[in-house]
Amino acid sequence: MMLGQRGLHRHAAGRLAACAPELAARHDLDTMAGLLAARHEIGADPALAATAVAVVLRRFALADLVRECCAFALGLDEAAMTAWRRSFTRAVFLVGNPANLRDRFAFAHVAPDSSAAWTRPATDDATAALRRLLKALDAPAALRAAPRSPVPVGGPLPAAGAARPGARLDLHVATAGVTVVTALVEVHHLLAEAVADGLVEAGDSIVPHTVPRLVGLDEPPAALRVGIDPLAPDRWYAAAALTVRRGS
Amino acid sequence: MFAAEARPAEGRRARILVAPVTVTPTKPLTPSHLKGLLWTDVLVRATAALADVTHLGSHTAFHSCEQTVGFWEFLDRTFGDLDYSACSDEDIGELYVRYRRSGQTPTAAACRPYLEALDEHSWVHPASARVLDIWQDQYAQLGMADPGLTRHQPPGLALEETIARLDAEGLCVDLRRLGGPVYLDPTRWGMPLRRIVAADGRPNYLACALRQLLPLVPDYDETVLLCDRELQPDYVLLQRVLTKAGATVHRVTLGRVAIDGQIDSARHGGWHRHTAAALLRAAGAGYDEAALRFGLRLYFIAVLGPGTSVPFSFDLLHRSLRRARLLLTDDGGATGTDLADLVGRHRGRHRYVDPYRLTSGLLARRQRRPGRELIRTVFA
Numbered sequence: 021m022m023l024g025q026r027g028l029h030r031h032a033a034g035r036l037a038a039c040a041p042e043l044a045a046r047h048d049l050d051t052m053a054g055l056l057a058a059r060h061e062i063g064a065d066p067a068l069a070a071t072a073v074a075v076v077l078r079r080f081a082l083a084d085l086v087r088e089c090c091a092f093a094l095g096l097d098e099a100a101m102t103a104w105r106r107s108f109t110r111a112v113f114l115v116g117n118p119a120n121l122r123d124r125f126a127f128a129h130v131a132p133d134s135s136a137a138w139t140r141p142a143t144d145d146a147t148a149a150l151r152r153l154l155k156a157l158d159a160p161a162a163l164r165a166a167p168r169s170p171v172p173v174g175g176p177l178p179a180a181g182a183a184r185p186g187a188r189l190d191l192h193v194a195t196a197g198v199t200v201v202t203a204l205v206e207v208h209h210l211l212a213e214a215v216a217d218g219l220v221e222a223g224d225s226i227v228p229h230t231v232p233r234l235v236g237l238d239e240p241p242a243a244l245r246v247g248i249d250p251l252a253p254d255r256w257y258a259a260a261a262l263t264v265r266r267g268s
Numbered sequence: 269m270f271a272a273e274a275r276p277a278e279g280r281r282a283r284i285l286v287a288p289v290t291v292t293p294t295k296p297l298t299p300s301h302l303k304g305l306l307w308t309d310v311l312v313r314a315t316a317a318l319a320d321v322t323h324l325g326s327h328t329a330f331h332s333c334e335q336t337v338g339f340w341e342f343l344d345r346t347f348g349d350l351d352y353s354a355c356s357d358e359d360i361g362e363l364y365v366r367y368r369r370s371g372q373t374p375t376a377a378a379c380r381p382y383l384e385a386l387d388e389h390s391w392v393h394p395a396s397a398r399v400l401d402i403w404q405d406q407y408a409q410l411g412m413a414d415p416g417l418t419r420h421q422p423p424g425l426a427l428e429e430t431i432a433r434l435d436a437e438g439l440c441v442d443l444r445r446l447g448g449p450v451y452l453d454p455t456r457w458g459m460p461l462r463r464i465v466a467a468d469g470r471p472n473y474l475a476c477a478l479r480q481l482l483p484l485v486p487d488y489d490e491t492v493l494l495c496d497r498e499l500q501p502d503y504v505l506l507q508r509v510l511t512k513a514g515a516t517v518h519r520v521t522l523g524r525v526a527i528d529g530q531i532d533s534a535r536h537g538g539w540h541r542h543t544a545a546a547l548l549r550a551a552g553a554g555y556d557e558a559a560l561r562f563g564l565r566l567y568f569i570a571v572l573g574p575g576t577s578v579p580f581s582f583d584l585l586h587r588s589l590r591r592a593r594l595l596l597t598d599d600g601g602a603t604g605t606d607l608a609d610l611v612g613r614h615r616g617r618h619r620y621v622d623p624y625r626l627t628s629g630l631l632a633r634r635q636r637r638p639g640r641e642l643i644r645t646v647f648a
Contacts, residue, residue: 161447
């Protein structure tokens with residue numbers, strides 16, 4: 021299926037209006053300029069996204085990010101996830117080695133190989149000391165194709181009686197003109213919100229598909245991230261999407 | 269790779285590595301530089317009475333830093349093929365000031381021919397070769413041993429191998445595959461990340477020092493790093509990493525010398541009456557070689573001290589030279605005391621001889637005059 025400019029714009033505007041209706045009311049979300057201004061206000065106003073997580077990365081591989089981001093999000097209690105969702109699942113990505121930091125800082129989740137770690141959602145004060153020691157992730161290289169191997173989603177299983185058979189999902193990530201750090205941000209938001217919305221649960225599996233553009237998807241996206249097209253700043257593009265395989 | 273701490277076997281003299289910060293061969297030696305060099309010289313010579321000392325003085329290891337190779341590229345791009353053979357160190361220093369003021373940072377591609385020539389053919393730009401030649405003469409006048417100023421002394425580890433060793437110990441984060449830099453990671457000690465290799469692959473001074481020192485320090489019982497105060501944060505890091513590698517490492521930090529009330533980096537110029545050449549001309553008249561060398565050490569070590577509170581003064585310098593001449597002509601100096609015992613009293617909790625304690629002790633009021641052997645061996 022095709023995700024045209026109108027469809028992408030409607031999706032982005034609809035998500036913002038649902039998450040922040042008061043903010044949406046202050047802007048003309050029917051225009052690209054208005055929608056971008058609303059997004060900019062989220063980034064510029066600390067009160068609108070006061071809760072964030074710090075993600076410490078020693079290295080990056082898409083499959084590892086999928087697995088550990090889902091494990092982290094699934095491990096959050098409802099209050100923490102709600103607060104984080106209200107802040108648009110804001111995350112700060114830092115360079116560092118979690119193995120060197122565990123004695124000084126408490127992390128909500130650490131990857132088993134210490135390649136990544138997440139702090140619990142909190143205000144920026146809680147991560148000030150950590151951010152002083154580390155650096156913002158600087159990863160301007162182009163995102164390369166990743167293996168299409170299923171990534172099992174771990175974390176706490178759903179409560180008894182609410183379990184469903186493990187779903188099989190496909191994660192589609194655009195690569196044309198996209199840097200590693202841009203893809204990281206988009207995929208992280210997508211997966212965090214998918215877990216918050218119950219689209220992804222423990223026991224599911226996700227297959228990453230890195231493709232130049234998200235065109236010709238077999239299924240309509242169950243979750244979608246829309247951004248400014250890196251190839252043309254006056255256009256939207258589908259940065260990342262999750263689709264659910266039929267029969268899941 | 270990262271081994272347990274070494275101790276000298278019974279009866280063997282300790283082996284000590286002295287590794288001072290190098291001066292970039294792009295400008296004249298200033299009082300701040302002379303302080304570091306003379307401090308190192310006395311430390312090396314005094315400690316040699318007690319231990320086997322290696323004085324590390326390779327400039328080759330640091331030519332690949334932006335301060336040097338960037339200057340070379342700037343010279344050729346801006347001026348073409350100049351004849352540097354008749355230039356003074358001040359002439360070349362003025363060009364270096366222009367380079368720093370230009371704010372230009374050459375690209376990795378522009379520097380590549382210079383780095384390849386350095387690595388493959390031991391090539392040094394004629395401007396820096398000229399400065400090193402001039403320094404060789406000044407070292408000789410100052411009575412300082414040449415640690416190999418013009419000798420090709422490449423570091424023992426390639427950059428990739430250095431990064432691999434650090435990575436294996438969890439001491440670096442390498443983002444080059446993602447288009448980012450390489451960071452040294454001392455966060456386990458509560459210290460922030462420090463970039464050592466830029467995203468374009470170029471190493472900084474700290475990376476070059478690690479390439480040089482990591483393979484060397486396991487062979488020594490003690491390593492002494494000397495630096496000025498402005499470099500202290502990087503040298504604290506260097507000390508930590510080398511200690512993690514099993515070495516016993518001490519750090520001597522010296523304050524720069526204020527001139528006319530200002531402490532400025534040499535990259536800003538302003539050194540004209542205070543270069544090594546100017547000081548040797550001003551101080552040389554009226555003093556023989558021994559008094560000159562002894563007097564300069566008395567001044568730069570004992571009078572200026574390790575801090576920054578004492579500004580440069582020609583009056584105090586001449587007073588030190590006169591004092592040196594007096595001490596040299598005195599036949600009543602200390603005799604019968606073994607040199608090793610004499611200098612050995614000036615060690616703290618380390619094996620190297622503290623040059624400040626030793627030198628300032630010579631000027632103490634109730635101190636017996638130093639014997640000729642001490643002066644000749646260590647100071648003149």
